[in-house]
Amino acid sequence: MKMxxxxxxxxxxxxGRLVIPRELRKMLDITDGVDSFEIYVxxxxxxxxxxxxxxxxxxxxxxxxxxxxxxLVCNNCIDALNKxxxx
Numbered sequence: 001m002k003m004x005x006x007x008x009x010x011x012x013x014x015x016g017r018l019v020i021p022r023e024l025r026k027m028l029d030i031t032d033g034v035d036s037f038e039i040y041v042x043x044x045x046x047x048x049x050x051x052x053x054x055x056x057x058x059x060x061x062x063x064x065x066x067x068x069x070x071x072l073v074c075n076n077c078i079d080a081l082n083k084x085x086x087x
Contacts, residue, residue, distance in 0.1 A: 012018050020030065028051075036052040055062045056074035064075035 006024065008021050008024070010019055010021070024030075025032065030051070038050045038052050040048040040050065042048050053062065054065060054072050056065060056077055057071040058073060058077040061074040061076060065072045066075065066078065
């Protein structure tokens with residue numbers, strides 16, 4: 001993954017928050033109060049923020065999602081599992 005230096009430096013506040021500058025939010029189409037992020041630490045020890053796009057845990061479909069425990073499953077996979085169980 002190529003990293004582009006923006007020249008922007010921000011401090012973490014006393015509550016652990018970090019502000020993503022308006023210019024970056026606009027450039028990356030991040031909507032305030034709407035978009036969520038997944039937080040990872042990669043192999044090199046870098047913190048990575050990834051825009052959260054919920055998808056089915058089984059097939060990756062993003063439509064018709066139903067929450068089951070801590071996973072999301074789409075209606076197509078639910079139907080397929082029900083048919084498999086019945087057959």
